[in-house]
Amino acid sequence: MNHFVRFLSLLTLLWLIPSMSYADNRLVVDDAWVRMPPPVAETAAVYMTLSNTGDKVIKVDSVKSDAADKVEFHSMEMHGDMMHMAEMKEVLIKPNQPLVFDAGGNHIMLIGLKQTLQAGDSVKLQIKTDDGAIYNIEADVRDMRKHNHDHHGHH
């Protein structure tokens, strides 16, 4: 009986360990996509939502992609009539405050494209955070010319 109780305790402990790791910081990436750039463009914008399911702020250490020489996070703000784009020097994702990169706002920039991006392609990005975690993301390339049509006014 003693052995059995010990065995059960060990099993319970082993079962608890994975659930304990869920309390660690985890970045969740939603709806990652790339705006298909015109064929001559050397830059492209990537959009996604980064959510922090943990209880400590996550800081991004680096981001890279096989599709481009450089990847940067950019914020966009209206200063009067001027749309001001600036590199985000620090990217922090706070618990319960998703960081959104979306059309017309913040975006992740691929600079120095290594290949032409076509609709349906998949761009791989890798984000490393200050807690040592590595996130491999796949963002699908979307041709936005085919989106947002209210109706066809063909003549």
Added chain:
Amino acid sequence: MKTKLSFLAFCLLLLLPLYGCTNQDTNVANISLLGSGFNTSINKQKDKLILLSFGYTHCPDVCPTTLMHVAQTLELLSAEEVEKVTPIFITLDPERDSLNSLAKYVNYFHPDLLGVSIDSKYSAYFLKHFQVESFKDSNDKDYLINHTSFLYLVDDKAKIVDMMGHQTKPASIADAIRKKLKEKR
């Protein structure tokens, strides 16, 4: 006789500033806009309404959005209305945007779009007329340009007849165009 001549000269001198004014407006309409295999200007778009935007091909978000809206606007107009509109995209980055790459860039959005570069001798003057401000964010080779992002409706004399933010929906841009076309009749 001398008094009369002096008086005449004096009158002409008074009129000189007026001549300067009209000359300046005409100058903007005259300024060469260079495209791949063509050369145009605002006053060559005789009796047309120009749908004008400014940007650069290294722009990841604002310019593609603006041009997408321009393209969708053209699709919303009737054949008769489209005939009266010339969509033009002017580069703010002549250092990197060759005429050839401009042509390919705008063609991606719509075949009617004209991608042009302002004759460098007059670009500051031209941009000032449209209150366009732009500046590089760094001296790296991958510099970005921060710029005003309005869409303009312009007549063939370079008069700005309407101005809209780049996020204006195509349906609203089309309505603005129709309104101006009606006013011209």
